[in-house]
Amino acid sequence: MFDYRKLLETPCSDCIIDVVAWPAKYSDRPDSGDINVGLISGHDYHHFKSWRGKLERIRQVLIIASLQEAAEVAFPKQP
DSSP states (O other), rough: OOSSEEEOSSSTEEEEEEEEEEEEHHHSSOOOOEEEEEESSSSSSHHSSSSHHHHHHHHHHHHHHHHHHHHHHHOOOOO
């Protein structure tokens, strides 16, 4: 389903960064594709369930939403 995938090593031997990209034909928005950057980790689950992990994800969502709004202003859709 994706057209690009790359697994990147990190300094931590238990963690791998996963980068995946889909073209516009697989996206829910017909005018643009999607990119997903994830972390595959054996010890990340414990952090995920902690209150600090939850607060960190909330902060990341706010940053991503702000970046999306900025991208829409900087790169408006062409008619």
